[in-house]
Amino acid sequence: xxxxxxxxxxxxxxxxxxxSVSANSDSHMLxxxxxxxxxxxxxxxxxxxxxxxxxxxxxxxxxxLLIYESGSVVAPAKYxxxxxxxxxxxxxxxxxxxxxxSIRSKEINVxxxxxxxxxxxxxxxxxxxxxxxxxxxxxxxxxxxxxxxASVSDARPVLTGILISFQKNKVTCAATNSHxxxxxxxxxxxxxxxSFIVPQSSIKELIRLFSNSQEAISIYVSENYLVxxxxxxxxxxxxxxxxxPNLSSLIPSDSKTVVTISKSNLxxxxxxxxxxxxxxxNNNVKLELISHNxxxxxxxxxxxxxxxxxxxxxxxxxxxxxxxxLNSTFLLEALKSIADKEVTLSFSGSMRPVLIKPNSSNHxxxxxxxxxx
Amino acid sequence: xxxxxxxxxxxxxxxxxxxSVSANSDSHMLxxxxxxxxxxxxxxxxxxxxxxxxxxxxxxxxxxLLIYESGSVVAPAKYxxxxxxxxxxxxxxxxxxxxxxSIRSKEINVxxxxxxxxxxxxxxxxxxxxxxxxxxxxxxxxxxxxxxxASVSDARPVLTGILISFQKNKVTCAATNSHxxxxxxxxxxxxxxxSFIVPQSSIKELIRLFSNSQEAISIYVSENYLVxxxxxxxxxxxxxxxxxPNLSSLIPSDSKTVVTISKSNLxxxxxxxxxxxxxxxNNNVKLELISHNxxxxxxxxxxxxxxxxxxxxxxxxxxxxxxxxLNSTFLLEALKSIADKEVTLSFSGSMRPVLIKPNSSNHxxxxxxxxxx
Numbered sequence: 001x002x003x004x005x006x007x008x009x010x011x012x013x014x015x016x017x018x019x020s021v022s023a024n025s026d027s028h029m030l031x032x033x034x035x036x037x038x039x040x041x042x043x044x045x046x047x048x049x050x051x052x053x054x055x056x057x058x059x060x061x062x063x064x065l066l067i068y069e070s071g072s073v074v075a076p077a078k079y080x081x082x083x084x085x086x087x088x089x090x091x092x093x094x095x096x097x098x099x100x101x102s103i104r105s106k107e108i109n110v111x112x113x114x115x116x117x118x119x120x121x122x123x124x125x126x127x128x129x130x131x132x133x134x135x136x137x138x139x140x141x142x143x144x145x146x147x148x149x150a151s152v153s154d155a156r157p158v159l160t161g162i163l164i165s166f167q168k169n170k171v172t173c174a175a176t177n178s179h180x181x182x183x184x185x186x187x188x189x190x191x192x193x194x195s196f197i198v199p200q201s202s203i204k205e206l207i208r209l210f211s212n213s214q215e216a217i218s219i220y221v222s223e224n225y226l227v228x229x230x231x232x233x234x235x236x237x238x239x240x241x242x243x244x245p246n247l248s249s250l251i252p253s254d255s256k257t258v259v260t261i262s263k264s265n266l267x268x269x270x271x272x273x274x275x276x277x278x279x280x281x282n283n284n285v286k287l288e289l290i291s292h293n294x295x296x297x298x299x300x301x302x303x304x305x306x307x308x309x310x311x312x313x314x315x316x317x318x319x320x321x322x323x324x325x326l327n328s329t330f331l332l333e334a335l336k337s338i339a340d341k342e343v344t345l346s347f348s349g350s351m352r353p354v355l356i357k358p359n360s361s362n363h364x365x366x367x368x369x370x371x372x373x
Numbered sequence: 374x375x376x377x378x379x380x381x382x383x384x385x386x387x388x389x390x391x392x393s394v395s396a397n398s399d400s401h402m403l404x405x406x407x408x409x410x411x412x413x414x415x416x417x418x419x420x421x422x423x424x425x426x427x428x429x430x431x432x433x434x435x436x437x438l439l440i441y442e443s444g445s446v447v448a449p450a451k452y453x454x455x456x457x458x459x460x461x462x463x464x465x466x467x468x469x470x471x472x473x474x475s476i477r478s479k480e481i482n483v484x485x486x487x488x489x490x491x492x493x494x495x496x497x498x499x500x501x502x503x504x505x506x507x508x509x510x511x512x513x514x515x516x517x518x519x520x521x522x523a524s525v526s527d528a529r530p531v532l533t534g535i536l537i538s539f540q541k542n543k544v545t546c547a548a549t550n551s552h553x554x555x556x557x558x559x560x561x562x563x564x565x566x567x568s569f570i571v572p573q574s575s576i577k578e579l580i581r582l583f584s585n586s587q588e589a590i591s592i593y594v595s596e597n598y599l600v601x602x603x604x605x606x607x608x609x610x611x612x613x614x615x616x617x618p619n620l621s622s623l624i625p626s627d628s629k630t631v632v633t634i635s636k637s638n639l640x641x642x643x644x645x646x647x648x649x650x651x652x653x654x655n656n657n658v659k660l661e662l663i664s665h666n667x668x669x670x671x672x673x674x675x676x677x678x679x680x681x682x683x684x685x686x687x688x689x690x691x692x693x694x695x696x697x698x699l700n701s702t703f704l705l706e707a708l709k710s711i712a713d714k715e716v717t718l719s720f721s722g723s724m725r726p727v728l729i730k731p732n733s734s735n736h737x738x739x740x741x742x743x744x745x746x
Contacts (some may be wrong), residue, residue, distance in 0.1 A: 005400055012496055040637040079648060086645045101678075107738065112678040272459045272481065274451060305474075 001037045001071025005057075006064040007105065012363035013044065013055060013285040018077045020046045020053050020205055032074035034120045036095075037067050045123065046077065050199045052123055052236040053209065064090065065110040073099050074115040083110060124236060129222045131191050131229075132166060136213040140206070142184040145337040145364060147203045149182035149330075150175040161197035166228070169214070174247055180330045181250060182337065183207040189204040192219075196226055197244055197334055200231050202237035203354035205361045235265045251367060252355060260359055263343045267295045267335045269309055276326035278329035285328040286312045286370055289313075289320050299328070301303065314342060324350045325373040331356075334366035374412045374444025374468040378430075379437040380478065383464070384457045386417065388430060389447040391450045393419045393426050393578055405447035407493045408466075408576050410440050418496070419450065425496055425733055426582065446472050447488040456483060465733045472657055496596045497609060503595045504602075505539060509586040511578070515546040515557040518710040518737060520576045522593075522623065522703075524550035531615040534570035536703050539563040539598070545676060547620055553703045554623060554740040555710065563590075569599055570617055575610035624740060628693050628719035633688035634668065636716045640708045642670045642682055647701035649674035657744055658701040662686075682699070685713060697723045707739035726727040 021031055041059040044053060047055055059067050073095045080101075084091065095101045099114035143162060151159035153361060156178070165172040165319040167189060174183040195243045198227040206228055210217060213230055216293040244336055277283040277297055288296040293313045300306035324347060335343065342360035355368040382477065387406060407418040414432040418425060432440050445470045453474075460478040467475045469552040472487035524532035529551070538545040544563060545572055579601055583590060586603055595602040601608045607623060643658055649672055650656035661669045668688045673679035697720060708716065713731035720727055729739040 076677065083648055083680075085643070086641070086648070088641075107684075108680070108682040110648075110678065110680045113676070268459070268461075272456070275456055275459070275483075303486070304449065305483065307481070307483045308455075309481040311480075 001035070001073060002069035002093070003042060003065060003067045004043075004090055004092045005066075007084055007087050007089055007091045009063045011081070013057065014077075014084060015139050016209075017044055017046045017053060017055060018081045019208070020048065020051070021077045022079075029074060029115065029120050031077055032115055032120070033077045033080060033121065034074050034117060036072040036117075038070050039067065040345050041067065048061070048201070050238055051202045051205055052121070052234075053205065053237070054123065054234040056232050058232075060093055061277065063268050071095055072117045073101060074117055074120050075101055075112065076114070077111060083112070091225050100327075108138065109339065121133065124222065126220050126225065126227055126236075128192055128220055128342070129219045130192055132171070132188070132192055133216050133218055134171070134188060136210045136215065136217050138186055139217055140210060142145050142186055143170075143203050144174045144207060145184045145206075146173045146182040147200060147207075148175070148333050149177060149336070149366070151177035153314050157240055158197055158244050163197055163200075163205050163239040163244050164194060165195040174243065174244075176247075176250075177360050178245075179264065179327070179369050180334070182334065183247065183249065183251075184364050185363045192221055194221060194342070196221065196372075198226060198237055199240060202235070203240065206235055206237075209233060221309060250353075251309040251365070252346070252348050252353065255287070255318070255348045255355065257316070257318040257347040259289075259295070259345045259347070259357065260342055261311065262312050263310055263338055263341055263358075266295075269334065270328055270331050270335065271309055272309065273297050273299040273307055275299070275307055276304050277328050279341060283328045283330075284325045284372060284373065285331065286323065286325050287314070288320040288324075310320065322347055322350070323373075326354065326368055326370055326371050330368045337366070338364065374408070374446060375416060375737075376410050376438060376440045376464070377463055378415075378439075380460050380462055380464045380490060380738065381597055382436045382466065386455070387431065387450075387457060388454050389582075390417055391454045392448045393421065393424070394477070395628045398744040402447060402488065402493050404450055404452060405493070406450045406486055407490060409445040409490075412440065414438060414440065414569055418493070421449055421574070422493055423611055424575045424578055425494070425607075426578065427496065427607040427609070429605050442467075445466055445490045446474060447490055448474055448485065452485060456485070477570050479696075482517035492549075497595065499593050499595050499598065499600055499609075501593055503565055504591040505544070505561070507544070507561060507564055507590055507638050508604045509583045509588065509590050512560055514581060514591055515544070515559055516576050517580060518557045519546045519548045519555040520573060520591070521548070521582075521613065521706050521710070522550060522553050522555035522705050522739070523548040523573050526550070530613055531617050534572050534613040535576050536570055536617050538567050538568040538621075541566065542688065547617075549618065549620075549623075552700070552742050553707070554620065555707065556620065556740075557739050558736045559656075565594055567594060568617065569594065569658065570612055570615065571599060572613060575608070579608055579610075581604060582683050592715075601722070609735075624738070625719070625721050627727065628691070628721045628728065630662070630689070630691040630720040632662075632668070632686055632718045632720070633715055634686050634718065636708060636711055636714055636731075639670075640705065641686055643701055643704050643708065645682065646670050646672040646680055647705065648672070648680055648718060649677055650701050656701045657698045657746065658704065659696065659698050659746060661697075662689070662695040675709075695720055695723070697743050699727065699741055699743055702714060703741045707741065710739070 042057040044055045069206040075345045091105045101112040101114045103110040163174045172185045215230040245351035273285040298308040338358045409416040415430040417428045464478045474485040474487045536547045545558045588603040629744040646658040671681040711731045715732040
């Protein structure tokens, strides 16, 4: 293997990729970048236990890549990235016997010990015929609006993942830790049907890698993998096996009290009331309806003090007698994911889940179970 | 105590001060901000085991401070700062019985438990008659150019501090960990004579607090404290007791080889050669003179590889036979502190300290002991 490339472009690519590499992985291989030079260009692969990322750089492109000799090697990511960063201008990279990398730039010579590609994990075989096409922006928006609600406990592995479900005319993203649920739908024409549970780390990677993408993303499925793909970049994620809870049975169909309120005011109020949250077991914040269509938001810490404020409600329907305690972190995260100016909170009683929706849409909802005050 | 103040200005002041508060200190007091309201304005004090910082806000100033009632309290810094940040517009702060703070803004009411000022550490008594006047910029430059060389080990407490020494016509800053030394002098008219060993943490605070100061700084001394003071801001630092090493005896007066070289090239070369430094016991980098006035910089790691480069020397005097191993971190930090384009390295043999100076000045020097290769 032998190629030359502009150092600052190459650095931008491999430093971006190296962030996907498992930090402190036990495996030398998972700490590496697999580099393959071939007549069409360079293919770079990084991976961890949840996903593979594959990036290609075409030969003879603007990036001053010139392939002199095909071949492949696994380079230790941390040193390789730091080194490329510190080298000036064009660099020449070559592999010698025993996977020894030689990296040269002007009067600077570096030898770096690489690893044998034979030992690197192999990309899963995929059927690249059927796929779903989605613009990056709505896809990333829907995973951002839901992924935070997934469980961080391994007690029920399926709940640590994000459900992505394709039906004929829509795609749904959902996540729940069994105390709260976030759900978002988008109408699309889907040629594929099925539900897939994607690990949280792969969703973070999806957001990180494609955030600035102007291209549409193609989604390919197999039994064990989903692939998110643009022209030069692919993310292969493993899937979590198991049965995801039936979501439609969880969402309450009627409610006793429906309150419409300014989202940004409520968000700021809950944020203030969560001041002592770190010292409270449940991060509790108390919501109470009081006279003249007003909402009292309060919290207290026996050690540090108490905080209380009154907010005006835009609209209220149903029973005006309400007092409920909620986890302030859950409430804050749900509100932050909503783009509307106003939100609707539907209450069915002080021990029943609260349904939170943007005022203008039925395609986005959050459900939060109350806690004891 | 009762006063009102603009929340965003007050937040900027107390968040700046709260960074000086000991994180996770055992003492409630050291986690607090002492607030004193008096007819002239507000005085805020924070402290840790090494220093006090005192800041005043004048009454009736642009900052919309209005004092209604004198008094004082110690507020828990972390909650107080977060709270002021989250409150809108003007806030009213009042102390009730048992040091209970009431903080109000519009329809928001907060009660916060404060502490009794009687238990707060008392500022040291100082003689504010004699002082040295220095512009902030040269003072901060000289401590920045030296403080990094202090020891991080408690084995010899005096070496953990930075020596500030006033003589009739100059002030000297120095720091050493016994393997390297940094020294910087400035000519000034000093009415005070004496040497003072200042803790590293106080020096960091000095740099942080006064970095944007356009005012001159007055330096006051007592037996146990130094005070750095501008109109509204004072830093009181304790001093480390003990005898500082005699520096003039350490600095070699002659040398076998004197090399002048581009600072930025050398810095980049050492930076590259230190790639494997984390895996090498001494962060070693090897410097060798080779034919045609050139310097070879190299390092190696038995596990990961080796790196080597050749640089052109601007000027060389004396013996051309030189091979020496240095701690790359020490060398990098010394080079980074030098503003000149060219540096002079004076060698007295492979096991004698290397003297590093900017090419144009005798007021700034670094001494680094070699390591075994």
